[in-house]
Amino acid sequence: MALELLTGTFAYATMFVLLAVGLYMMIANENLVKKIIGVNLFQTAIFLFFVSVAYVEEGSSPVVPAEADPEGLVLASPLPHVIVLTAIVVGVALTAVGLALVVRIYAEYGTLREDTLREVRTDE
Numbered sequence: 001m002a003l004e005l006l007t008g009t010f011a012y013a014t015m016f017v018l019l020a021v022g023l024y025m026m027i028a029n030e031n032l033v034k035k036i037i038g039v040n041l042f043q044t045a046i047f048l049f050f051v052s053v054a055y056v057e058e059g060s061s062p063v064v065p066a067e068a069d070p071e072g073l074v075l076a077s078p079l080p081h082v083i084v085l086t087a088i089v090v091g092v093a094l095t096a097v098g099l100a101l102v103v104r105i106y107a108e109y110g111t112l113r114e115d116t117l118r119e120v121r122t123d124e
Contacts, residue, residue, distance in 0.1 A: 011048060011051075011052040011055075012049075012052060014048060015045045015048045015049045015052065016045075018041050018042070018044055018045035018048065019042060019045040019046075021038075021041055022038045022039065022040070022041030022042030022043075022044075022045060023038070023042060024038070025037060025038025025041065026038035026039060026042065030113045030114045030115050030116075031112050031113060031114075032102045032105065032112045032113075032114065033099075033102055033112060035114075036095060036098045036099060036102065039095075039098075040091065040095060043087070043091050046087075047084045047087060047088065050080045050083060050084050051080065051081065051084060053080065054076065054077060054079075054080035054081060055076070056074060056075070056076040056077075057074075058074055059074045059075055059076035060073065060074065060075060060076065061075070061076065061078070062075045062076065062077070062078055105117070
């Protein structure tokens with residue numbers, strides 16, 4: 001019973017752990033690179049949630065063969081998977097832009113710590 005409950009909710013438990021770790025990294029760290037890593041973990045948790053919700057027990061892809069009976073088929077919706085695939089591409093692009101900004105900030109100020117950057121910006 002406990003093993004069945006654990007295997008049934010494993011994806012959701014993993015999602016909550018990733019959400020918590022990502023949120024903690026975004027809030028608690030002063031380093032900008034660690035904040036970007038936290039955003040990516042948070043984003044991965046959302047992807048896992050979408051894929052977990054879209055899972056259909058014994059479902060197949062929505063490609064129906066010509067000779068198959070459409071009444072007896074259990075099909076999975078492709079929409080959540082397409083949304084996650086698009087979000088992955090957007091996430092990679094945003095991470096690249098964020099890392100490029102971090103490199104530029106480091107070249108300008110010589111630090112990636114948020115508190116030090118605030119002090120430098122107030123002195124200017």
